[in-house]
Amino acid sequence: MTSDQLSLCLGTNPVVVRRSMGFLRRAKIVCSDRGHAGGWRICRDLATITLRDLYAALEEPEVFALGHRSEAPECLVEQAVNAALDQAFAEAEALLLQRMGEVTLADLAEDFTRRHAARSARQGEHTHDT
Amino acid sequence: MTSDQLSLCLGTNPVVVRRSMGFLRRAKIVCSDRGHAGGWRICRDLATITLRDLYAALEEPEVFALGHRSEAPECLVEQAVNAALDQAFAEAEALLLQRMGEVTLADLAEDFTRRHAARSARQGEHTHDT
């Protein structure tokens, strides 16, 4: 698909798509072809790509919205709070990343297919009714 | 302490302090007194206040920086991704909140005291050297 097509699907802008897909290209998850009939392709087996890979490739801001105000604060109160929460944040992040690592694009494709069939069935029903 | 004093400690603005402390007041964690000699007081035993209580009271944006673009998307791809991650997010958030619920302000006060003593000792040493 081209950046223009993707931007329509995603309700955004082609340049924004190129910006994000660029990260995936550098991570060797997608390939891009320039020129006529060019665009974006997934260049690895869907079963080998996990949501964790995508997250890592996109370098999204951070897992948590909460975080330290500063990494090595002089303030002793802040130091105490950081010390108390560092472990908790690390554990929660590790858990989340592990779960993301367990979901492949192949899994999602399968689920999508199921959902698509279900929607089609519902629409068929509805068409039959009217 | 007054909002002005707190804002100096925190490197921010007195109105910002009132805004945040207002949430803690509504959660009955702190009390405020107006007028002369007024200001803010913690109005519960430190051992009964956890970081989770503070987080809940402050209604911070969200635990995670990542999240759903929309809660009930029409897009089937988005539905599949949400379904795959909902459980993971819920687990990680529960773990984090549990850990936050295990840390009381009394714990933090104790840790602060220890750090303060350590710093004083280091400064004493240093003074002794020079």
Added chain:
DNA sequence: CGAATCGTAACATATAAAGTTACATGAAAA
């Protein structure tokens, strides 16, 4: 009364994410 303090509305500023424009580069088709 008057100074000190919170409560809150209204407005200003800063920052980052997203969107936009513009154009160079590259590749296939005519």
Added chain:
DNA sequence: TTTTCATGTAACTTTATATGTTACGATTCG
């Protein structure tokens, strides 16, 4: 070879949000 259609990317604009600021009313104590 020229045209057309893509990506790659820099520069700028817009938008959203958190933060900071000003202003002033309400309350309390001396």
